[in-house]
Amino acid sequence: MGPKKPVDLEPTVLVKSLHVGFAGREVLHNLNAKFNRGWLAVVLGRSGSGKTTFLRALNRLNECFPRSATRGSLKLKLQGEWRDIYRNAMPLPELRRRVGMVFQTPHLLPGSIADNLALPVKLVLGVPRRNIASRVEWALEEAHLWDEVKDRLNAPAHTLSGGQQQRLCLARLLALEPEILLLDEPTASLDFRAALKVEELLLSLKERYTIIAVSHSLSQARRLADEALIFRDGSVVQRLSREDLQAPDTLQALLEEIF
């Protein structure tokens, strides 16, 4: 994993007493958390414990679902400025561009591989047509995908393998210059090899971004995490450092807690 960096942490996400509910049923209760740039935080918990809902609170995607309600304070440091995204809001599209999200299954746009990257770059960033191709190439390189797809950029995106699709989704995010990355079990639908590739990619990205990743696997968390948050019934019940995660006895406790 390489030597740990000297700790000079810059906090970028501050969550204070966050409550989220759907149709009157509260899913997240009084949640508090802090995340930093250059730091990969992994969220663990049973299915249904509110991990996805938590990620969607950070880019306000919960609002796409009927009858969602959010309370509490959620501050993000974007472009060097602290903003409470539910109050002193920037427009949702702007927020969502800067807080990118990858879903549990690849959510592709219709069209070719190139379309998947070019459309957002054109619409969201307003990059002029002549610069789009280079931007696409850069993003695919970032996502370690360029060599695999450079000969078939115009093939339909859904002809890629699952792992490639997921990395395409990551490339699509990176092309939009986000500051915070939300990854919702990005490897859940992939086989082991494909998952390893995505993990490798995440590690190479973590210096420059704030990454919050939900994981379904403890061993993955041990490989990736600088810090792990354990969710139960919509709150954080435990916070583990990298060292904690490696210790065998916490491992035992965790296994019982989560699975």
Add this chain to the structure above:
Amino acid sequence: MIKKITYLAQACSWLAVLTTVGMILLFLGFLGVRGFDTINPTLFFGNTPPWGAIIGRLPVWHGIWPACVGTVALVLLSSLLAIPLGLASGIYLAHYASGAWKRWFSLAVEVLAGIPSIVMGLFGFALILSLRKTVAPQANTCLLLSAGCLALLVLPYLILMTQTALEALPDELRQAGLSLGFTPWQNMVHVLLPVAGRGILSGVILAVGRAAEDTAVILLTGVVANSGLPSGILDKYEALPFHIFFLAAEARSDAELAQGFGAALILLILTAALFLGAYYLKSTFTKTWDQKNLSI
């Protein structure tokens, strides 16, 4: 006992199918046989030279050309009114409306879809009556009025087809765009509408077919038997369905009756072609989705 009932049911179902298929084939066959020979330039233009009739220089007296032009004008005009309104409303209902408002709007659309076409025509007629009483004593039934009422008639289909096609799209497609920072409208125009396009287009075509075949609405709102080509949207006009209706009651000679068959066949070919187009689009719409879902 159970065996006997099963056999009886099978016999009845065969009977029903044979009756229906027999009737339809008889019906179409009758129309085809009697209509086929009548389809020639004379059917359309009578004894007017076709070219002169097509560019509108010479009036057509004994042909269905003016009725064809009238129907096309009617369909175009009503599409022009109904399609933008229908698409916009369908989009709103699928992705913007929620809660009690959405329920009320949907109820209104369903009620609109259930209104018999003669009532739609009566509405147009009432509109003219009240215009005459108030601001425009000269107002009369006309092409524009018919197109407006037909637009109302097909509007609920357009709305429902648009709404259904959009709501049938998987949620992840919508989230993908929004999570990337598309505005809701960008997401609609660049992601959702292109994918739902075929479904919506098939709805549009079906609506056009309905506008082309409806007779009751135009009966009350300005169609006439003999006006020649419509000279403006505030004029009386001829239309194919009405022409057929008229000939069924008033044909005085074999030639006129033959013209009725020809007109009926032309109208049937038109609506059947629209129907087949819509059917094709719709089946490919479903197929593309199945394919994508498999691979995702």
Add this chain to the structure above:
Amino acid sequence: MLIQGQASSPRTAETVLQAHWRHLDRRQSGIKGLLLGATILSCGSVLAILGFLSYFALPIFSEGHLAEILSWEWRPFQGKFGILPMAVGSLSLAVTAMGVAYPLGLGICGFAHGLGPRCLKGPLMGLINFMTSIPTVIYGFVSVIFLVPLVRGAFPESTGYSWLTAALTLSLMILPTIVLLVHAQLQQVDARVRLASAALGFSPAQTLLWVMRPLAFRGLWAAAVLGFSRALGDTIIALMVAGNAPQVPNSLLDSIRTLTSHIALVVATDSTSQAYQSIFASGLILFGVSIAVNLTLRRLQSRAALPATGRHD
């Protein structure tokens, strides 16, 4: 991308940005407003239709003509404007057309779902779908040329323009509505029970008759209601072949007039204000029936509550 250009002073950059965001927000609400406007216009037209019909039917009440309109005789030249015969005509025609079409429709659906050979299902449903595209006026036309002389030949005392002729023609027109609705419901049920009942060793015919039929009753009702309302709302077939005599029919060979063709006939011929009042009353009745049908269908649908479709993960 805006930001980098403006980075000279952070405060002004921020204000510029805020202004830009407000502009974007306004645009989105502008679009939403336009869409809402279109929706209100579309849905408001229902109210407009109801309003106009009511407004023109109003004098019936204010001038005390209600009893006259709701009477059994239509002789405009003698001042008799009763529309009840037409109401009876509409009802009788719709009921008889349903009486022919509904059993046929059920037979066809049964055929397509297990009673007939599988290989014929596709072509049969294709034909039924195609029937929806046949213009009503063409049914009327063929009926006038073909069926009317046939009826006249078989029953010399009749002109051929009769309740019977209209009912037969109309049944053909409403048949696809019935078949397609029942078919859709059967398909839904089929997906749920096919495996289970095949595992119990039922043949397709038995599955249909004893497993699916009871489950599909909502579709059966919906088809009956919708088919009936389509029959009631039809104008052209009744107008072309039913004969249009304003009388309560005594036999299937009598000529009848429906509310719908009454409207068309009066608009074409009469122009006394009372005659007009009678057609607006007819229009209101038809409108009322279509609303009632709608609410019935809604109830049928809402009872058929589907399992929750949301996916939460």
